Ligand SMILES: [Zn+2]
């Protein structure tokens with residue numbers, strides 16, 4: 062691409078981002094094809110919902126993936142980042158239903174087939190929005206391979222997986238308690254139910270003994286109408302109050318049914334009276350109790366929430382109408398002991414707010430135990446490693462306590478279950494292809510199961526279904542198992558564990574070897590970001606405002622090893638400042654690389670000056686630390702290393718030190734060497750920073766490349782690439798580490814900082830040249846400092862420097878101590894000691910009066926007792942800080958003139 066000659070003064074993200082993203086896509090740099098000569102590095106994206114809009118959680122998740130993908134690509138791996146979306150069953154169905162409602166249409170009016178057509182129309186129009194948004198972040202996904210969980214190939218994989226699991230006896234049909242919305246007439250998954258505290262009642266009802274009708278057991282319930290479906294009363298076996306009664310028979314009031322008292326560990330003796338009614342068809346815990354005790358559930362409600370069953374007088378009533386009437390009847394019969402107000406959590410349908418009814422129905426299940434056992438075995442063999450490690454316990458404990466997975470959903474949008482019921486013999490035919498006849502009786506009166514599969518069923522196959530499974534494609538052979546999965550802790554069970562199980566069952570291999578679990582994005586006071594709180598931050602707005610690279614680097618600076626992140630908009634300034642710093646440094650460097658047409662000079666090791674050797678050493682260390690951090694998924698340490706190196710070593714020191722060499726045309730050789738080192742370091746910085754800030758680095762690097770070509774002498778070997786993103790990742794040169802140089806530089810920096818401190822404390826201007834005396838203890842150190850006389854003079858801006866052994870402190874001079882070395886700056890000729898004394902005294906008084914106000918607060922008992930701890934601590938910190946300042950100023954005053962009364 063043709064570039065302008067110079068970098069513009071200001072970095073403008075918008076132009077740069079669009080330009081380079083187009084360039085990368087055109088150059089096919091994101092596309093990966095199987096190549097037996099290269100090792101693959103593969104990530105499958107956690108497919109966002111087609112209904113999704115990019116939020117901060119997605120942004121973080123995908124920035125992390127892009128960093129890994131770009132870094133590995135530069136390391137020479139064949140990087141593949143497989144993108145795609147999830148059909149998101151119920152969420153998508155809802156969105157489309159809402160759209161239809163606006164047009165006065167409904168799902169039922171349209172019928173299943175027409176409705177599905179509408180969903181596809183919607184999907185084709187809006188379904189890729191979130192993937193378009195990922196491009197704005199700079200994500201280098203292989204877009205040619207984009208997949209969708211409902212596309213042809215993946216649907217085939219879903220049917221095939223279902224059939225294989227069914228044939229192995231790992232899928233079965235059975236009764237199960239599900240969350241049922243009587244208004245929407247559908248089952249809801251657990252995460253589609255919103256829990257909210259309700260101020261309801263607890264009804265205490267007495268159930269008489271069959272053989273002693275004047276005696277009762279009292280039970281407490283929040284949903285009295287469900288007693289119509291009671292099949293037992295349960296108590297805790299350890300509960301002394303009821304021990305003698307276990308096995309006795311009670312008469313269910315109103316209904317007259319005989320029910321036993323049973324003992325079950327699950328009963329909490331502290332709830333109500335310690336005796337609970339057991340309604341297996343309408344409560345998930347009771348369902349489990351019922352299963353353990355072989356009790357036949359009794360369903361007392363229709364799908365729309367109206368009453369059915371034995372109690373004739375309540376038939377057809379709505380569940381709440383029934384509750385009222387039933388309570389009336391119980392009161393009349395003197396079966397109500399008391400009613401007390403009771404607040405408890407109630408589940409609501411997330412789209413219509415109707416109270417959920419736990420409801421027994423026929424569902425399809427995956428038998429999880431055998432699958433979990435394989436996953437546990439794989440975990441023990443360390444086939445999978447979690448980063449941070451603590452998540453592996455969470456994962457494992459879920460596997461060990463896993464329950465069968467209900468995979469059927471009563472909605473229309475999704476993979477329809479490949480099961481056909483025979484009208485003639487009721488046999489179920491399971492097939493990956495639509496069967497023409499019943500597998501048992503041969504009749505062709507077949508009806509496909511109405512239900513669709515849980516969305517997570519297809520996502521569990523994602524790592525191999527996206528590669529063409531069940532066919533043994535070239536892709537599958539080459540990329541599977543994938544390398545790393547990057548995801549949120551919220552879906553360790555839903556997704557990570559199920560992918561592992563399906564991978565082991567259907568592919569005989571774990572789907573990935575590393576799992577990186579990142580933190581959750583919270584608002585600045587630690588709440589989850591949500592639409593209803595309105596505390597979300599829109600990543601696209603942030604990109605628009607700060608630039609994609611600033612958003613990326615800020616987010617990474619904020620992540621510490623999978624910890625949650627408290628985010629506020631102003632945190633992006635941190636990234637933007639860093640991006641601008643790099644931009645300005647690069648601009649400065651490049652302005653000073655130009656205008657040199659000298660011939661190629663070969664440079665030998667010994668030609669490098671002290672600072673050249675030092676910066677190359679520091680670079681080596683930065684490369685080593687950054688690479689090692691990324692290998693351990695410590696993204697934050699990696700970016701911190703780069704930040705420190707670029708800002709505080711390259712910019713603050715190296716660029717400053719070499720200025721005279723760059724500006725001086727008399728010593729061409731020294732200048733050329735500085736230019737070479739500068740180019741070398743800048744090129745490495747850009748490569749290291751590329752995975753974090755791809756746009757900025759590409760923009761600078763392309764300019765640098767052009768410049769390097771123009772001025773032949775500074776060309777480095779990596780500059781032949783078409784794009785920075787395919788340049789090799791820097792390698793550190795361990796042999797080059799020169800400890801002596803690094804140590805000397807540390808001492809010089811400390812001394813220069815000491816002089817700068819004195820300037821600041823004594824109010825001496827930066828441009829004012831100083832005379833400095835440095836007093837050392839031994840000859841060796843003196844020799845070393847003399848050797849770097851020019852360095853010290855330049856960086857501390859001195860016009861006189863004397864280094865001597867055991868020098869005496871001159872009158873009225875400021876001093877600082879570095880190790881055993883003393884730095885003196887005589888002040889008499891520099892400043893008006895009297896005026897400076899006044900100034901310091903004034904400062905001292907201000908600080909003292911500030912201290913007084915702080916102390917007043919801290920001595921006030923009411924404040925200390927009543928103010929939040931955080932506020933009190935801030936005041937305490939202030940006190941300590943002010944005291945420290947006072948001691949310091951007293952020291953300055955002593956330097957200015959001894960015995961100043963303070
Ligand atoms: Zn509903």
Ligand SMILES: [Zn+2]
Pocket residue numbers: 483484485486487488499500501502503504
């Ligand atoms: Zn049949």
